[in-house]
Amino acid sequence: MLFKQLFDEVSCTYTYFIADLSNKEAVLIDPVDSELSIYLDLIAEHNLTLKYSLETHVHADHVTASGQLRQKLGAKTAVSSLCGVGSADIQIQDGDTFEFGDAESIKVISTPGHTPGSLSFLWRDRVFTGDSLLLGGCGRTDFQGGNAGDQYDGITQRLFTLPDDTIVYPGHDYKGQWIGNIAQESRHNPRLAGKTKEEFVEIMENLNLPKPKLIDIVVPVNRYCGIDEELANQDAEQRIEGSDPKRQNASVQDLVNEAKQKITEIDVQKAKEILRNSSVFLLDVREENEFEAGHIENAVLIPRGQLEIKIAEQTELTDKSSAIIVYCGSGMRAALSANTLLNMGYTNVLSIAGGYQAWKQKL
Numbered sequence: 001m002l003f004k005q006l007f008d009e010v011s012c013t014y015t016y017f018i019a020d021l022s023n024k025e026a027v028l029i030d031p032v033d034s035e036l037s038i039y040l041d042l043i044a045e046h047n048l049t050l051k052y053s054l055e056t057h058v059h060a061d062h063v064t065a066s067g068q069l070r071q072k073l074g075a076k077t078a079v080s081s082l083c084g085v086g087s088a089d090i091q092i093q094d095g096d097t098f099e100f101g102d103a104e105s106i107k108v109i110s111t112p113g114h115t116p117g118s119l120s121f122l123w124r125d126r127v128f129t130g131d132s133l134l135l136g137g138c139g140r141t142d143f144q145g146g147n148a149g150d151q152y153d154g155i156t157q158r159l160f161t162l163p164d165d166t167i168v169y170p171g172h173d174y175k176g177q178w179i180g181n182i183a184q185e186s187r188h189n190p191r192l193a194g195k196t197k198e199e200f201v202e203i204m205e206n207l208n209l210p211k212p213k214l215i216d217i218v219v220p221v222n223r224y225c226g227i228d229e230e231l232a233n234q235d236a237e238q239r240i241e242g243s244d245p246k247r248q249n250a251s252v253q254d255l256v257n258e259a260k261q262k263i264t265e266i267d268v269q270k271a272k273e274i275l276r277n278s279s280v281f282l283l284d285v286r287e288e289n290e291f292e293a294g295h296i297e298n299a300v301l302i303p304r305g306q307l308e309i310k311i312a313e314q315t316e317l318t319d320k321s322s323a324i325i326v327y328c329g330s331g332m333r334a335a336l337s338a339n340t341l342l343n344m345g346y347t348n349v350l351s352i353a354g355g356y357q358a359w360k361q362k363l
Contacts, residue, residue: 061215082112134170304337
């Protein structure tokens with residue numbers, strides 16, 4: 001077996017990689033989009049098939065890589081049925097098991113509280129607790145429908161009843177710690193050890209923590225497995241065996257039509273005129289491979305699935321009245337992206353009708 005605990009320094013998130021090297025099947029728990037290349041390299045290096053991408057909950061501090069792993073590798077995405085992620089392949093229920101390798105299985109333990117759909121995953125002598133149980137702490141319960149009482153019950157009745165030597169692998173750590181065990185956490189965790197349910201609830205209700213910086217941006221994206229809403233709808237429809245192609249197209253087109261009612265589209269000639277005579281941020285929202293195959297000069301690449309995160313990093317756009325022209329391959333993703341930017345407060349956004357395909361025809 002191959003087991004790796006991976007760490008994203010920006011969000012302090014732990015991702016777990018488990019692979020059966022004889023059977024060549026692998027599983028990822030809580031993958032982060034910015035670490036995607038690391039996962040792909042690991043899988044390629046060992047000639048593995050990624051069978052599942054499991055989520056402990058809908059994250060509020062980073063974008064998941066699950067959707068991209070599904071697109072690139074065919075891995076099945078799995079999220080709690082209580083999380084509202086309709087585009088996930090598997091709606092997880094308490095007690096489910098995920099089998100992989102020759103005889104490996106991961107058991108699902110429902111541990112709500114941080115969010116209603118928070119889960120832990122038990123594999124062999126290790127439990128992956130997400131944000132439910134942290135080392136010397138636990139996840140907050142003051143957003144996304146969190147409930148401190150439910151969290152206390154989930155931890156004390158589900159996790160603390162595991163064998164004492166069960167290794168605890170948390171979803172986050174901010175103090176340079178890697179692992180703990182059930183004995184350590186049940187006896188010494190300052191928020192839980194020796195505390196009644198009422199005392200725990202009081203502690204959690206008086207943490208007075210600031211709102212997560214990215215929650216309003218990240219959570220909506222993660223409800224589509226971290227990818228573009230349009231692509232998520234396409235993926236979901238295409239996985240329905242025997243579905244009507246007209247129904248598939250309608251699902252995507254409805255989203256685009258709705259967005260186009262709210263945005264301003266321009267043709268290629270008008271876009272070229274504006275780019276020649278004005279200071280404009282030109283945004284390409286296609287994928288990297290599309291961009292590398294050809295793009296408009298001076299365009300900045302931010303794939304649609306990463307837009308809500310990456311756009312905030314652009315120093316040229318600190319003034320939300322800055323002019324933005326957005327394009328994609330045919331205009332569909334650009335329309336959705338332009339609408340997203342308007343919703344984020346950008347007031348001067350234009351979308352190129354027909355996208356890069358139309359641009360090339362006018363060269």
